[in-house]
Every structure is written in C-alpha cells, then in structure tokens.
Amino acid sequence: MDNSFKSGSRKTVFRRIYARVGDYWQALIAAAVLVSVAAVTQPALAYIMKPLLDEGFNGAKPHYIWSIPLTVIGLFLVRGILNFLSDYLLAWIANNVLLGIRKDMFEKLLGMPDAQFQKGDTGRLMNRFTIDAGNITDYATEVCIILVRDGAVVIALLAMLLYLSWQLTLIIFIILPISVITTRIFVKRLRRINMKTVDINADLTRVVKESIEGQRVVKLFNGYRFERDRFLSINGSLRRFAMRSAIASAAMTPITQLSIAFAVGVVIATALYQGSTGALTVGSFAAFLTALAQIFDPVKRLTNVAARMQKMLVAADSVFTLIDSPQEKDQGGLKLDPAERGPISFENVSFRFPDAGSDTLSDISFTVNRGETIAFVGRSGSGKTTLVNMIPRFVDPVSGQITMNGRNIADYSLESLRSQLSLVSQSVVLFEGTMAQNVAYGFFGDTSEERIREALASANLLDYVDSLPQGLETPIGENGAWLSGGQRQRLAIARALIKNAPILILDEATSALDNESERQVQASLETLMKGRTTFVIAHRLSTVQNADRILVLDRGRIVEQGNHTELLKTDGLYASLYQMQFRED
Template sequence: MSDSQNESFTRSSVRIYLRLLSYVRPYWIPFAVSILGFMIFASSQPAMAWMLKYFVDGLTAGSSGEFLGYPLIWGFPLFIVLVSIYQGIGSFLGNYYIAKVSLGIVHDLRTALFDNFLTLPNRYFDNHNSGHLVSRVTFNVTMVTGAATDAIKVVFREGLTVIFLFGYLLWMNWQLTLVLMGILPVIGVMVSSTSKKFRKQSKKIQTAMGDVTHVTSETITGYRVVRSFGGEQYESERFHKASEANRERGLKMTRTGAVFTPSLQLVTYGSMAFVMFLVLLLRGEATAGDLVAYITAAGMLPKPVRQLSEVSANIQKGIAAAESIFEQLDEEPETDTGTYESERVSGRIEVRDLHFNYPQTDKVVLEDINFSVEPGQMVALVGRSGSGKSTLISLIPRFYQHTQGRILIDGVDVSEYRLRNLRRHIALVTQHVTLFNDTIANNIAYGDLAGAPREDIERAVEAAYAKEFIDKLPDGLDTMVGENGVLLSGGQRQRLAIARALLKNAPLLILDEATSALDTESERHIQSALDHVMQGRTTLVIAHRLSTIEKADIILVMDQGKIVERGSHAELLAQNGYYARLHSMQFQDDAPHA
C-alpha cells in the first residue's frame, strides 16, 4: 500500500469512527459515569502493588510490622477488602453503564436502518439482495457496537490502568521506567500494520455473512419450489459454499490476531525481562518491599497493553461494518419534491410522450407512450411478458421516477403530488399478494386503513367474496394468517388483497394480474366484486384472461415498450393484427365453449 493510500485509509477510518461516536452523544451521561467507573477501577491497580511493598517490608520487620499506622496483622487484610470494594464499585459502574450505551446505540442504528428501508427508492431494492440488507440490521450493527463501545471500554479501562501503573513506576524509579517505555514505539508500529489487515478481512467477513443470510432467506421463502424441483442438493451446496467462505475468512482474521498477540507479548515480556535484569543489577538501597512492588506493578503492565493492542481488531471490524451501514443511510431517499395535495381526485389520467429507462441502464423500457383515460373508464394493458406493462403502471404511483414525458392525474403531473397524497388515491392489487403475519382483519385494514370500523372491514370482505372462507376459519377475521399468508390458498390471499383495495375506496384502481391466482369459480365471484368496485373508478388492468379484457373500454396492446394497437376488443379483433394473433395464441383457452 502506497503512502497516499495509507493516508487515505487513515482519514477514511477516522471520519467513519468519529461519525460512529456521534451516536454516543445522546448517552453522554451514562457514558461519563462508565468512564468514571473505569477510572476508579484503573486507579485501584497500582494500589495492589503499592500495598505489597508494606507487606514485604512488614514481614521483614517481624510481628512489630505496621501497615499505614495499624498493626500489619489486621491492617493489611482490611486494606485488601477496602481496595476490592473500591475496585468492584468501579467495575460495576464502568461495565453496566457502557452496556447501557452499547445497547442504546444498537437500538438507534437498527431503527435508523429500518426506517431508512421505508424511504429508499425501488431501484435500491432491485440492486441489493435481501440477505445482505437483513445482515446489516442483524450482524453488522453488533459489529459496530464492538467499535463504538466495547473498544472504548477497553481503551479507557486498560488505557487508564497503563497510565496509573506507569505513573506509579515513574514515582518509584523513573530511570528504569523510561527504559520500559522504549518498547512503546515498537508496539505502535505492530498495531498500525495489523489494523489494515483486520479492516480488509472484516469487510470480506461481512460480505460472506450477507451471502449466508441471503441463501438461507431464499431457501426458507422458496421451500416449496426447492422441494418440488429437487433443489435440496443444490441449495445445500450453495449454503455450504457461502458458509465455508465465511469460515475461511473468519479463520484468516483469527490467524492474523493469533500471530499478532504472541509477537506483541514476546516484545513486551522481552522488555520486562531486561527491566528485571536492571532492577536486580541496580537495586542500590531499595528494600525488598520496593523491589517486589516495582516488579509486581511492571508485571501487571503486559495484560492491559496486550488488550489495548487487540482492541484495534474490534475497531477495524466496527469501522468496516459502519462503512456499509452509513453507505445505506447516505443513500438518497425516494424523491418527493411534490407540493400538491388533493382531497380526492376524479381519476382522469393522461400520459403524454412518456419515455423511460431504468437508472444506470441504456435499455429503453418505454418509448413514446400516449393515452388518456376518463374517470370511471377501464383500460386493459395487453402484451407479451417484458413488453413494459408492469413498468408503465409502476410509474403512476411513482415507484419509479419518469424523466421524460408526463403522467397527469386530473391535469397535475404525478411528480407534483406529495408521494403519500398521490398513493392515497391509488389502490393496487398485484399478482404477488403480500400479507403480514397478523390477523385477517389487520391485513385488510393495513397502514392508513388501520383503525377502520369493523363493519367497513366486514363489508369489504363480503364484496370481495372472502366471507365464505373466513367464516369457516376458527377465529374468523381474527385468525392469524402465518408468514405471508402461508395458511391460506392463492385464491384466498388474492381475495384478501382485493378486500384491502375495496376498503381503501380509492378513485384509481390498478390490477396487475389480480385474478391470475384464482380458480374459475373464485374468479367468477371476484369478477362480480371487481365489476362493483370499478364503478365510478378509473381502472388500469394488466390481465391475461379474456373475461377481464373483453369488458375494458380501451385495450392498449404493448410490444417492446411501445403501444402498437389500441381500441375495444371487437375493434382490435376486426383489425386482425397483433392483438388478434395474441388473442388466438393466448386467449383461446378462455373462450366460452359452444
């Protein structure tokens, strides 16, 4: 690593660490109490060596020996008890209050990360796998606290211990102590070179841990697919590979530490041996008690010095973890520059000269899209997979931001609406229904709908033809649905999603393959419910079922990001063009049998 790279690395580490320490600020009172506790603990260390001087000298003097003006026989034991109480108070204050700070920081960082998830744009989730994101909230945050508080604990407790011991040694014999201090530059060089390795290896460990979480999450979520397609062996190998990479990187980091610690110990104890030699050689008029006290205090130094040197690994792990956390927290949130709010829109949609490509890609997804929808009309979007249908409807609630062209609702561009206000006017039902591990009632009355009257929920359930299966459940609307509604069938989940949309009572309705998971009988019920809910509402439908498309006021046929045909079902069939070919291939199975 060049000098400029070293300098950049150090600056980056200091900047990240200082930012990390800013999370300690709200907890400055418990933090200050913990520092006081560590100071008390550290100041008790030389006392142990100091009292040995009097003990040894007292033994030499025989039974007449005194300790601090009291008879040695009970004065010395009493002092030991008092010092241990004093040390215990310091240890409690230090450890308890630093833990309070540590757990507070874990909580603050976790909530900051989670709240940040709720503001990030869709593209961020498109570009990052869920396992790595979950790993940040669980694994990385705990690594960070190792740097923010555990490291600080060692720095203060052991650092103050070293200072008090050195102070005592200087007071006893400053010439010998200066010799002992000669090893400090050697320790500094060793710590500096090892720090860089620790940080680099720690980043690799965090990435590997993210891979482990990701594979686990995917396998648990898709366990049905894994089992039905015999993917057990593949998933097992994938997990073993990710776990093995994590193991190897962890072992590499341990190896670095395992070599570093004994090397440092060798340097420290070698210096100690040299000092002992000098003590015995140059004892002069020092009493036996003086020598024992000095050697004891010097012998207490290697442990805190070693722990101070090892703290570098914790700090570098924390800095590497903090880097990934701050990277996410610094991401630009979902753009919301709009200021316009409407109590309720009428539902007129106009799309003018719309072009769109996803950020960081040159591939055009939508090109020259123009159409308008009057309030209460139903528009069906039809086309092959990948033709741009889902992207188009994702631009209306601004899940993605269009940069060229205009999308107007009631004559106002969607970018001018406040995001929450815009989305309040839109009810969305997709093919992939998301349900939370909560009751049916809470899944229907979710988010802004929470607190809706029970009667309204029941009406929505009835209108979505979900009442028949809910009534058969043990707790009715209060039945827990399991993770993502695992205890319900696809059709039942879909009906709950439609009930949620019905309860929202929004003027704009977007149905993305909303009836695809339903059997024919359920679809007939749902179609009746949709016919009811679509009255007086502007509806955009992506559908593959003929029964849904036939009822549309306008059908927009899309191919490769363009609208290639438009008109009613009968008009498009009469044109005998793209729609007619698509219809004959895709919809003939849906046609009514004679």
C-alpha cells in the first residue's frame, strides 16, 4: 500500500475525490456523452483527406467543390457547440464540488481542538482553503477532460488508423509504449516534489502573513534583514522545487516526441513500400498521416495526465487531512439550565501539555459560588490562562474534574456549556463589519437597535458611536483596525453584555491600555460583572482589589487565597507582587 499520503493510500484519496464528483453523475454522464460525440468529429476531419485527394482533385466528383468545405465547416461547428456545452457542465460540477469541499473544511476547521490553533500553523491552514482546495477541482476537471475527451479522440483515431492500414498502425503500437514506460519513471519523482512544494507554499504564506501583521514590530526592531532573509530562503526553496517539477514535467515531452518522430519515420518508409505495390493510395496515406498528426497532442496530454493527477492527489491529501482532523470532544448530551446556577468547582484538577516535562497545573481545588468574582494572579507561566481555558473546555484536565451544578462539565454539550459563558480578553477579536454587527455577533436573541444601543451605553461607547456619521452602521475595519485599543475593548464588552451570559471570563482585559482607557474600560467591566460569576486574570493587581477572592498561583499550584486585604496581611507572594508593582507605578 502507498503510505505516502497522510489521509490514506493513493487509491483512497483518488476515490474520495471522485466520490464527490459522483454526486453529480447525471451532469457528468451528459458531459461525457457530449465529449464522446465531439471526439468522433476528429477522425472525420482526417478521413476527408482520402476522398479529397483520390477523387476530388481529378474532377471525378465535381460536387466535392462545395460538399467537402461545407462538411468541414459543419464538423467544426458541431464540435465547437459540443465542447462548449461539455466544458460548461464540467465547470458546473467542479464549482459545486469545490463549494462542498470548502464547506466541509470550514465546518471541520471551527470544530478543531483549541490546541491545533495554538501551533501557529495558520499559513498552512489558509493554504488549504485558498490553494489546495482550488487545485483539486482544477486538476480534477483537467484530468476528466483529458481522460474522456482525449481518450475518446485517441480511440476514434486509432479505429480509423486500423481501418486505413493495420500494418502502419501496428508499427505505432510497438514504438509508442516506450514513452509510457519512461513517463512512469518521472511520475514518482513528481509526486515527491509536489508534496514538498505544498509544504513550502504554506511556509511562504505564514512568513508573509507574519510580516504583514507584525510590520510595526519589524520596523521598530529593525527586522528588515531577518524577515528578508527568511522570505528569500523560503522563496528560493520554492523556486528550486518548482524548477525540479518543471524539469521533470518538461523532460517527458521531448522523450514522448522523440518516440513519436521515430514511429513517423518508420511509418513513412513502410507507406512508400506499400504505395509502390498499390496496396495504399495517396489519399489513404494522407488521411493516415493527418489522423496520426491529430493523435500526437491527445496522446501527449494523456501521457502527462499522470503529473496533473499527482498534483491533484497531493492537494487532495492536504485538504482531506484537514477534513479528517480530530474534532473537539463533545460526547456530553446534557443541556445546562441557566436557571440552575449552582457553584462551579475545580476538584483536584491537573493538566500537562503534550511532551511537557512537568504539570502546568497540579491538584487545583476550589469552588466559586453564584455571582462571586474570583481573581487569579501570579507570575507569567504560573498556569492562570490554562486554568480559565478549562471552563469553556478549550483544554480538558488530564486528571480531576470541573463541575457545574454538581455535574462534570464534560457531561454538558459544548454548545450548551459555552452559551453560558462570555469572554473579554486582552487580545480582542473583532470581525470586519459594522459596529452593530460586532455587538450582536453570534447572538440569536433580541438584536434590535434598542438592545444594541443599551449594550453600547452600558459599555460607555454609545456617545462615540452616535458621534460618527454612520452611527451603528459604521464599518470598523479588519479586526477593528479603525478603533483605538480602549474602543475595541469596550465594543467587546458590549458584545458580552448583549449575550448576557451568567458566567464571565476576563483575561487581562485592561493590561494593554493606557491609564485613561483603562479607567473607562474598568467602569464598563464593573457594569458587565454585576450579578455574574466572574473569573478574572489580571497582571495589574490594582484591578483585582475588589474581587471577592483572589487565588495566587505559583508553578501550577494555588499557594495563597483570600481577599486583597487578607493577602496583604499574610506578607506572602501576593504582597510581594503588589509591592513590586506599587514601586514600579
């Protein structure tokens, strides 16, 4: 079995592609019939040479003066119409298949575990959508056209060649297989080259994406040379592999042509001998040569179809690897009733990242009551973010459990669990669209203008929105690029307000803001936190002083807990961190 593909054997990948094409079998059959009928016109054009030379030029049949030209025009007209209709049907099939592939890819993408996105492999993921998916249908369409159309043309022309002279045709059959054997040698090399090219293309996309998104850092830290060298290295590798692919593909063509030229030479010598004995007329030989000349291009395309098929299979393997990727574990079928807002408990929870040498979190236990605000503080790497990421099940404990209303959160469906959660983080994610669209994002309840305005007012952003010429319909740019940091945070708060989830996660929500923006955002957050169970991660300890309880983490363990006043009195790690920040301020 060929194990060179991640999503299955070569045959498996091939079957999966054409299983999707088979969903449109009626259009496919219609296209095949049209292509086959069009293929019959090819040998007919060649066969016209026989009566034209044998009976036309000697005046034996005067009506050939108008009948043969009209026949030629009619054949081209019929072939043109049939080819247009077949190309249209194949394009319709290809675009519908592409639509389905990208739909499946996107659904699988959003269902992938959070850990997959943390690998930073966005370049490869984007490549699969923009390049690989398109390559599947492009190459699959080409392969279909070549196999059906050129295959039918070759069969029809071979039938005519046998009819005109089986001896000359036999010579062709003996010599041409040499080119087929040679082609197989190149195909294996092309497969390896094309798979490597897909990987390098993904790396190139990633580097360009990072350079675009990090252009300010590149400029400020004088990273031009580093980014340029990195880009040139990958771009150079891409060029080298592209040239290897081009050389391998190009080498097949002259080898094929050389074998054909040798066959033609032998055919001419044999035809001259048959002509001298009266076994072959000039018209028959002219028709034979015309058919032979017409068969070269489709044979060449059929010979090269293996290279296109390899590119198609490589692209398909990349796409199916995404479609087959593991999804988030969602075995729970229970629905979380928001009316039953009981405590949330961490019971001896531990977590370790794959391949890590030690636990990120060790034996974490605490309970949060309804409406309580819990803050997590500690040095960088102490496990704060990992801990709160367990609540929406972005990561799951390796041991222990987290319960809500007395049930393990894994017993609830992900949709039900996450419907009860809102998140406001330091890295605000907004979507290209209007103010109103971002506030109402993902919420299927009441998203009237009045509700949106109420949410914006509670987030202290309504006055700014009303000052804009387009108001709620103001576009905000890619990821809110046209807004300030504080405005982006308050827009995210408005989004959380309109969702009105009973559980709130604040992850460094004000750490990237200046003092004035922090003051405005903090006021909005206080409105958002009212009546909600809130989990707060904060680097600035001044923002957690009013928390009901503060848990201090160090090296994945809870080392202190209490309110702000109690922790300062213990003169432990929290007091040390607080004094350090106080001196810095």
